Amino acid sequence: MASSSSLYLLVALLALASWQAIAFDPSPLQDFCVADMKSPVRVNGFPCKNPMEVNPDDFFNAAKFDMPRNTMNKVGSNVTNLNVLNFPGLNTLGISLARIDYAPLGVNPPHIHPRATELLTVLEGTLYVGFVTSNPNRLFSKVVHKGDTFVFPKAMIHFQMNLDHNKPAVAQSSLNSQNPGVITIASAVFGSKPPISDDVLTKAFQVEKKVIDWLKSQFWESNY
Structure with missing residues (x-):
């Protein structure tokens, strides 16, 4: 049983190393x-x-x-x-x-x-x-x-x-x-097309819908 557990651990470590190599x-x-x-x-x-x-x-x-x-x-x-x-x-x-x-x-x-x-x-x-x-x-x-x-x-x-x-x-x-x-956080969250649901954003940021509406109304200009 101990030998089997050791083999499993070795396989898991090799798989992790392989994943890191192709990341x-x-x-x-x-x-x-x-x-x-x-x-x-x-x-x-x-x-x-x-x-x-x-x-x-x-x-x-x-x-x-x-x-x-x-x-x-x-x-x-x-x-x-x-x-x-x-x-x-x-x-x-x-x-x-x-x-x-x-x-x-x-x-x-x-x-x-x-x-x-x-x-x-x-x-x-x-x-x-x-x-x-x-x-x-x-x-x-x-x-x-x-x-x-x-x-x-x-x-x-x-x-x-x-x-x-x-x-x-x-x-x-x-x-x-x-x-x-590149993913610019503010423009991705408040300027995505189509937009993220107001229900999601008001809950996630714990603010009123009018705040989310104002943020979405901004022109999220890219600097790239």
């Missing part, structure tokens, strides 16, 4: 797999372009990450993503990049990346950053300065805010997925 973007099985964005094939990711048609431009993107972005929106920030959707050469490589511009006191609102851990580096300015863990909901936050880095674990709610009242700030994020995805 991230898969490792490439060839030198490259430039995404064929015109292919009608639908897979978890993107099919490969014919390698004989691949050229150096497939591994280049002129995103001009050194150029400031427009932050004239309600939250005062602008995120410029560089992922497989606009850089097909990243397909199967498990990486992407983002530039984040902040107006004075601008905020990158609480959001999650369901498929990636994010490593943020401050290029200019001073930011207040943080993330919230799953139950119990513990906040890890810090004020970071030019040259500092901060990591947001995969799928944790996180945010950044420029603390300067007068000067803009800039950060760059590296993410370990070719297509990290």
Whole structure:
């Protein structure tokens, strides 16, 4: 009986290890797999372009990450993503990049990346950053300065805010997925199409319906 229990435990541990191994973007099985964005094939990711048609431009993107972005929106920030959707050469490589511009006191609102851990580096300015863990909901936050880095674990709610009242700030994020995805909490909850039921939201947030109606009436502008 003891031997049987030990075998069961070993199998369970191996299954868990295997699940963890495939919980991230898969490792490439060839030198490259430039995404064929015109292919009608639908897979978890993107099919490969014919390698004989691949050229150096497939591994280049002129995103001009050194150029400031427009932050004239309600939250005062602008995120410029560089992922497989606009850089097909990243397909199967498990990486992407983002530039984040902040107006004075601008905020990158609480959001999650369901498929990636994010490593943020401050290029200019001073930011207040943080993330919230799953139950119990513990906040890890810090004020970071030019040259500092901060990591947001995969799928944790996180945010950044420029603390300067007068000067803009800039950060760059590296993410370990070719297509990290983003869910901005407020716009997802109050601006989804079709909308989440008022009954659900009033109960969940313990507020009157008029508060939910007001929140739903706001224009949930995207900074992406």
